[in-house]
Each structure stands twice: as C-alpha cells, then as structure tokens.
Amino acid sequence: MKTIGAEHIKDLCTGAAFLATGGGGDPYVSQLLAERILHQVGPAQLISPGDLRDDAFVVSIGMVGAPTVTLEQLPTVDEAIGALNRYEAVTGKHIDAVIPFEVGGGNSTIPPFVAAMKGIPCVDGDGMGRALPEAQMMTFPIYGAKPTPAVIMDAFGNWELLECADAMSFEKEIRAKAVAMGGMVTSAEHGMTGALVKRSAIPHTLSFATRLGALLRHHDGHIDAIEPELFALFEASDYGVIKRLFTGKVIDTTRKIVGGYDVGTATVQSFEDAGRRMELLIKNEYLVASINGRTVASVPDLICIVEQETARPLNAERMRYGQRIAVFGIGCTQHYRTAQALSVTEPRAFGFDLDYIPLEDINEDIDFP
Amino acid sequence: MRIGIDVGGTHTDAVLMNGMEILCAHKALTSSDVRQGIIEALDRVMTEGRVDVTAIEAVMIGTTHFTNAVIERKQLSPTAIIRACLPTGSGLPPLCDWPTDIASALGNHGHMIGGGYMFDGRQIAPIDETALDEAIADIIHSGVKSIAVSAAFSPADNAHELEIAARIRRRIPDANISMSHEIGRLGILERENAALLNASLGELATKVVSNMEAALAERGLRCPFYISQNDGTLMSAQFIARYPALTFSSGPTNSLRGAAVLSGMQDALVVDIGGTTLDVGVLANGFPRESNSHITVGGVRTNFRMPDILPIGLGGGSLIADEGASVGPQSVGHRLVEEALVFGGSTLTATDIAVANGSVSVGQPARVQTLDRAVVERATQRIHRMIDEAIDKMRPSEAPVPVILVGGGAILVSRELATASSVIVPEHAGVANAIGAAIAQVGGEVEQLVSFSKHSRDRVLADMTREAQAKAVAAGAEPKTLRVLDIEETSVSYMDDDAARIRVKVVGDLRHSP
Incomplete structure (x- = not known):
C-alpha cells in the first residue's frame, strides 16, 4: 500500500478491531469521520518507517479519553489538524509526517485523515501493534521518545501544552485533563526524529490491519x-x-x-x-x-x-x-x-x-x- | 373486554379477550385497505364472540405499516433536521451515514447550530439563536413541515431541544416536530436518525390513525384505541401521530408478550418456528429482553428499543441435504404446501422429516414411508441440535430454561431439548401477536449518564424512577399499578469510578377512561 484512502477505512477498522484484543471501543464514529474526510481531500501517502529520512520530524496523534463521550459529543474536522498546527506553532518545528499511537481500535483512523488534510505522509506503523490502555506502554517512550511537549485540543479549540518528566506522569496528566476538558481530547505528542521512529515504531501495522480487515470482512x-x-x-x-x-x-x-x-x-x-x-x-x-x-x-x-x-x-x-x-x-x-x-x-x-x-x-x- | 388486532405484512389476526381469557380468535389475509381490513377483523371476532360494541373497553392495534414505509421508501415526507452541537460534531453532520436513496427521499435538509450539552451537564454552548433563525428561515423557504430536533446529551438534559422546538413552532405553527430525546437513547447519530425517521412518518401516521378511527366509528366503537410499541407497551391514538417510529418491530414483541400470556410464564425463552426461519427471543419479567446493539431500519442506523431476537435458518420448509446431515437455510418457504413430499411435491423438507419420524401427521404420510430411516434419524437429530444451539445462545446462563414453542413449525420438535427445563406448546399460538397487542401495558423510560460522586446512587435511582413514572402516567398508565420493570446500569470506562449509564423503565396497566 502506497496510499490510504476512504475505500480502505472499513477494512482498516475491522483489522484494527481484531488487533484491539477486545478493547478500543466502537470504531463507528472514527470510521465515518475518516471516510468523510478522505473522500473530500483524497488519500494520504503512506510511508514505510524505513523510507523516512533520519532527520525527519514525526508526531504521534490520536484521541484520549472516554469513548462513550464521543457517542454524543461527535468529533469536529478541526481538532486533529488544530492540534498538529498548534504543536508546530508552539514548538517551532515543522512536522514531516504523523504516526498512530495504536493500531488497535478507532485511533488507527485519525493519522491517515489528518495527514491527508495537512498534505504530509502518514507513517505505516504505530506505537503498540495492538491496543493497550496507557501511554507508558507505547514503544515510542520505551525506546527513548519523550511524550512531551504535547498539545492537547478539545472540540472548542481550547488547547493546553503539556510538559511532563516521563511517560508515567504524562499518562496521569493527560487522563485528568481529558476529563476536565469534556471527556475527550485530541493529543499531538511524542515528537521524534525519523531515526527514532525506525528504532521504536512497530512497522507496517496500518497496511497489515487493512489486509487483515479485508480478509475478515469479505469472508464473513x-x-x-x-x-x-x-x-x-x-x-x-x-x-x-x-x-x-x-x-x-x-x-x-x-x-x-x-x-x-x-x-x-x-x-x-x-x-x-x-x-x-x-x-x-x-x-x-x-x-x-x-x-x-x-x-x-x-x-x-x-x-x-x-x-x-x-x-x-x-x-x-x-x-x-x-x-x-x-x-x-x-x-x-x-x-x-x-x-x-x-x-x-x-x-x-x-x-x-x-x-x-x-x-x-x-x-x-x-x-x- | 378488549380486542387485539395485529396487522402484519401477510396476515391480519384478531382476538377478543376478557381479562386474560381468550374468547375467540381469527386469522385472515391482510387487505391493502387498512380501514376495510380492520372492519373485517372487528366483525369476525365480534360476531363469533357475540358481544355488543358497548362491552368493548379498548381496541389495541399492532401494525407493520411504518416499518414497511421506511423499507420501501414510500409515503415518507420531506424532513429537515436541526442539531444543536456546535462547535462539536461538525465532522459528522446529520444524515451523513444514510443510504443516498432514503436521504434524498427526505430531501437532505440538515442544519447544525451552536448548543447541546457535555457529559457533566455543562452546556457545549448556549443555543445560537441567529443560526437557529436562519435554519428555520431556510426550512420555511423549502416548504418542509416535518422537522427533527436533536442536541448533544439531550437524554440527560432536554432543555435545548425543547427550546428549539418551541421556537420552530412559533414560526411554523403547523410543523410536525420530533425531538430526539423522546425517541432514542444515548448515541446522537442513531438517536437523531430515529427522530428523522419518526418525523418523516408523521403525515402517514395521521392518515393511518384517521383510517383506524374511521373503521372503529363505522362499527360504532366509541372506546379508546391504542397502538402497540416495540417495547411491548401501548401508546394512545394521539401519541401515534407523534411517534409512529416507536411501532418498529412491535410484531416480534407482541408475539413474545402473547406467548407469555398463553403459557402463563414470565421468564422463558420463546421459540417461534415459521416456514423458513426460527426466531428465539427472551422473556424476562413478562417483557422481551432488549437488544443492546444498533438496529438498522431500511439501511438507517438507529438505537430504538427493540427485542433481542436471534434468527436462524430453520423452518418447516427447510431443505434437507447431505443425507440428512444438513438442514436449511434454504427453504421452499410458502411453497411448502406444493413442494414438500407429504403434499405431493418432490422436495425433501423438514416437515417431511417430522412426518416420517412419526411426530406429526399432515398431508399424505404414506409418501414418506419409503425414506431411508438413517436419513430421517440424522435429520431429526440435526434439527433438534440446531434448536438446542439457538436456545443456548440466547439463554442468560447455563441453567436449563422453560421454552415456549409457537408458530407453524413447532411440529418439528418431537424430542427432548437438552437446553429446556420444560417445553410448552400453548393453544392459540398462531395469534400470539394479536394477544400480545390486546394485553399490552403502558410504560415510561428514562436514561442518563450519571456520576454517583455528586449524588448518592439511591437518590439518583429514586429521581429517575419518579421521572419514568411521570412519563408512564402521561402516556395513560394507572398510577396505582406502576411497577419498576427494569433498571439497567452500565459503568463507563476511562471516567470516574462512579460514572454510569442508567436506564429505568416502569410499566403499569392502562387507565380506564371515566
């Protein structure tokens, strides 16, 4: 897979549900949003971690909070792109590519559509290869990426810059903030170099989940x-x-x-x-x-x-x-x-x-x- | 005395009941003219039961009219929607997940404005009155009269929906407005979809109700009449014009409720075997267990209250293959009476197996005497295993459950079912739907996302129960007979330990009009 477009999202979500090992919530809302946006702006380029320049700057993005809340408080088009743009403004760094936190569940669909909106590639990989409940369990911090600076944004455009000493404190902090900000936020975090992505990310999981989903969905x-x-x-x-x-x-x-x-x-x-x-x-x-x-x-x-x-x-x-x-x-x-x-x-x-x-x-x- | 009438796609059934006693029952083909069909049904049971119109206290009608209108995309009115949610929700506007044919049948009039609530009760935003007025002006311009209103977290706080509806009514006095908090549950997409379907059926509902009223008037019936809803409770004629969508799936519900009355069981599994499929439903406390998943009606995802039904491909017309090792899902369906061996046909069906193994005698049993006994035995075992498995998937735990068998295909069951503690085949099972309609009660329901850290659990439940009781009384229940039918509590992950989603449901007997 060289690109990921609206036509891949259903398969990606089914594969992501398998890899979610029972967690990840109902991906229906994230699926609809990704399909709509990719349909409007066209597919995102999917880049293999190995093809990233070592000095490229990659940011991980996804939603953090209670999935039940998004059943009523539906997402906006702007939260994800807003968090990325704010991240760039605050850190002064140009983001070359985005990568999912976790391929398991609805969070697998956010980086593809936000990459398409921003006109940058989405890395074909993630920080879990499955679903896990907490930030310190991601491979990014395990292999040396710092979770912060992180920018979290809610549907209102409210944002906060988080600075934490380590992944454990980051997890506590972002959880509390998510509840305070209405139950769900989008987080741009774990800024890292291409070299670090190569070392820490689990490669090819987005294309893998899409193939897996196609197998399961078409079989039925x-x-x-x-x-x-x-x-x-x-x-x-x-x-x-x-x-x-x-x-x-x-x-x-x-x-x-x-x-x-x-x-x-x-x-x-x-x-x-x-x-x-x-x-x-x-x-x-x-x-x-x-x-x-x-x-x-x-x-x-x-x-x-x-x-x-x-x-x-x-x-x-x-x-x-x-x-x-x-x-x-x-x-x-x-x-x-x-x-x-x-x-x-x-x-x-x-x-x-x-x-x-x-x-x-x-x-x-x-x-x- | 009451009359229950079930107007299905194929059959119209009617029963005359005195309390829980069935005085007479009648089954006929559904006529294309609703009024005429109901008149005929009334005439049959009243003549056979020899009762005078003055003895009839109420008429209850179950109908598939509105479900069929949605499935066939017929007689749906152009419908607009105003959703209060901004700035949240802009990514997924109303109607965004609808099939294009039904979305265009409604006309694609979607509007989003500032407003709605968050999980903790705070406003997302106050109602954006300028945007609301613009949306209303737009709707007036398009000439649309059916309007759905939704707002984020409206099941927890309906104030914004009420305010928007009031403002619409000031500008469009004859608008037919459906507010989402009255129709569906948590999950705004599914709830507003339900409200949209409901609003689009408003005109049709008014027509259907006046036809029903005309039929009753023509036979001199001055008693109130009610329509049965998908949760096994009733709504009055004035309600149906406002909530036609709540009749979706009332057929299976009435069948389950009817089975409860016929068998005298409150907690049991009901196995309804037809010509092609077998439906398993669960009776808990005399009412159907409800499905927790999304229900798709005519391709539109909704979250109506629907009974949890497991259908499998096994019925009286199921084809037997592989020397009896395989039964169904293919079926000769309604051609059973021509194609089955016992009816002179040439297809081996599940009914032929039931005749061959001696459990029943229909048609010409001689025609199956020559069947290979091994095939008959294998198929008989296979049929019972399939039924056992379907029951097992639906029963609440491993303990054997009482099973009520209804439907024409009940003849397939001739041996013990391992999953059943007892098997009951009630009389009049063929008109269970009409009986279910006749005995229906009146209910009220409240659902909220709550935090027990703010108020004690007892207090929250007491408040919610009072609210549900008030709803039931408003819908026509006799206050003295109210009982809490169900309290469902679902904890919410990634929130406080004390956050939960709670649903309280109460029912009561119909209040007799003075």
Missing part, C-alpha cells in the same frame, strides 16, 4: 474456513507466531469498573470436553488466557477473539453467555520482548501475579484442540 463466514489464510498473513508479518488457543462457548462473565478500567473475567468451555475451560482476564483488553489453571498466553502477546460463525472480532464489552468463539494467541513483535518493554507491559504491570512467558515457549507441550 466460519473461522475455520479462513484460518489457513489468517495464519499465513500473521506468520509472514512481524508478529510471526499465531496459534488457535481455544474454541468454545462463553459460559460466564463478570465485570466492574475499577480505577476507570473495565475489569472482568470470562470463562469459555470447550466444545469437545466440558471439563476443559479457558479463563480470560480482562482489563479493557484481553490480557491473560489460561486453560484449566495453566497460563497459555499473556500480555504483551496478543489475545484476539472472534465469533466462530462469522470470524468477526469480539469486543470485550460485548462478550456474554452463549457466544461461540475462537481464541487466538499472537506473538507480540520483538519491540515488546526486551526487559525495558516488558517492565511496563508484562502481566505484573497490570497487577497480575505471573511472569510473562513468550507464547511460543509456553505452548510447546500443550495439546490444542
């Missing part, structure tokens, strides 16, 4: 029928490893909001053997999967769930008793396998008392159905 049938194609797609990508971890029926779900997070569990029962059960631990996203007490996949590896009969990605908020699902474990890219990356994304970073073991290592001796 039983997951078994496209599994070979799905596996081939992931195995040829930077994710590398993909395994069907479980197939079964959701028999129980629990959930509550703790500290702003949608926290819960889900139990899935195997079709073949009623005694064989998978338990999923959820904190906005699916974070840990275990079978009969034994962990079979955990964050930062991806746990992706689709409805068995349609192969449509299943959001954690929509999970309920009786759904027939297929659970996939997908290896995170190399970016998340270093000690510094794991320290902020391993299960303990989410409060689960267990070690991260890479998907390909824990599963060697488990016989999957």
